[in-house]
Structures are given as C-alpha cells and as structure tokens.
Amino acid sequence: MTFSSNASLLYDAASKNRLDEIEELVTTGIDLNASTGNDGDEGTALYTASSKGHLETVKLLLSHGADPNARGGRFGNALQVASIHNTPTHTEIAKVLISQGADVNAQGGSFGNALQAAATTPTNKELVRILLEHGADPNTSHGMFGHALQAAADGEGNDNIIELLIDHYGADVNLIGGTYGTALQVASEAGFESTVLLLLSRGADPNAPVAGFHGTALQAAAYRGFRRIVEILLEHGADVDTQGGASGNAIQAAMEGYDEPNLELARFLQSKSKSAGKGEASSIS
DSSP: OOOOHHHHHHHHHHHTTOHHHHHHHHTTTOOTTOOOSGGGTTOOHHHHHHHHTOHHHHHHHHHTTOOTTOOOSTTSSHHHHHHHOOSHHHHHHHHHHHHTTOOTTOOOSTTSSHHHHHHTSGGGHHHHHHHHHTTOOTTOOBTTTBSHHHHHHTSTTOHHHHHIIIIIHOOOTTOOOSTTSSHHHHHHHHTOHHHHHHHHHTTOOTTOOSBTTTBSHHHHHHHHTOHHHHHHHHHTTOOTTOOBTTTBSHHHHHHHOSSSOOHHHHHHHHHTOTTTTSGGGGGOO
16 A cells, blocks of 8 residues: 555545545546545554544445455454444444454454454444444454453443353453453453352353453452452452462552552452461461
C-alpha cells in the first residue's frame, strides 16, 4: 500500500460519507486499498468508513473492489474497527464486511481480532454471536487481552457474553494469555463480583498457573482491595501462599495496595496463610 494525494482525498471522502466524491475518484483508477498517513497509521478508506459508521460508503467501496481484509490502522482492519462500536449501524457494517469475505479470525490491531473487540461491550452480544456463528475462534490468543473471554471479563455487565462464549462456543475458562493471565484474574482486578462468581461456576481455577501481571486472581483482588472478591476466591480454594506476580504474593499485594496499603486485608489474608508467622507475613503492623 502506498500513500498518495489521491489516497488522502479518498480517505477524506470516505470519512465524511461523500458518495459522489468517492464515485468520481474511482473513475481515476485510484487504489481503493491504499492507506493514508505515515506507515499507513490511518488505515484505508474502507477502514475509516467502517469506523465512522458510514454504511452506504462501506457498501460503495466494496462494490468497487475494496478489500475487506486490507490491513492498516490502529485496530488492524475494517472488521475489527467496526466491532469496537456498539451501534446497530456498526453491527450491520460488520455483517456486510463478513458477507464480502472479511476474515473473522484476522489477527492484528490493538484488540488482536474482531471478536475480542466486540466482546468488551455488553451491548455487543448480537455482534459477538454473529462473529462466532461465522467461525470466530474464542480461544485464539492475541492482542492486549489475550483472548475473547478475557476481553469480556474486563467489561462491566458482560456476563451474558461470557456465558455465550463458554456455554455455547467452547471458550476455555482457564486459557492463559494477555496482560492479566486469565479471565478470572481480569475480573478480580476489575472488581466485578458477579463475573468472578460466574467464571468460578464454569470451572475457573483460582490456583491456575501463575501468569499475567498479578500472577493470580487472589493477588489481583488483594492489590485492588476488593475484600469480598478475596473472600470468594478463598472460599473456592485460592492459595494465599502462592508466590509470583508483581507483588510476590497476595499478602504483599494487599500491603502495597492500589491507592494505599490495606493492612486490614493483609492481616485477614495472613490469618488464612499456612505460613502465618513466618517471613514478611509476620511483619504486618
């Protein structure tokens, strides 16, 4: 893909939903798949039309041969950028892109793929379902969240999407990847009690192998000071003494704290520790 003044004009016309200008530019033989900006940072005309919700522009560009799988832009491709938004128009754009050959499992961009982008927003359940019905793999590991279940666990009110992913499309509740290791660690760090309970009810392991920023879900909840989530995780067998993660262990995570040390929570965790009275655990004051 190359940058040109004509490509910039096409991008601008697509961004502003100017159908007549696009038709005129098409007659010049312009490359519909050219990216604009330095190193293609702004993506293609189809990308910007998909982002801005210009359905008729999307259809027009596709009818003239725009590639639905062209790469470029912060979110990688047109389908991923359409999937970020939670409007009926953007869902319709995603459907059009898929009908014209957009790869639902294309990797790249900030979210890794379209399914992860869609899964972050509770009102996007319809689009999540559409992507899954067209073959999107919920266990593909890529992007900032690692996989779709983690992306869903990061959004408040996303329990219906989590149920869809696990119960109907085989998402692995203990899959490891992304910044926070597991979906349970994501939900624990975010403070979403209902999501933590849902994941545990679907088999999430509170003692999953140490991974991600906090290492464990318990350490994540302890660091953020979410006492009730800490209690829930302990009730489900979480090991206070597991070592690893940014703080080293859950007691130390509470002592560090997100805003300030949470010594009360640290003492509570110490009371649940099999090594209570030893080492740093005994230094809480």
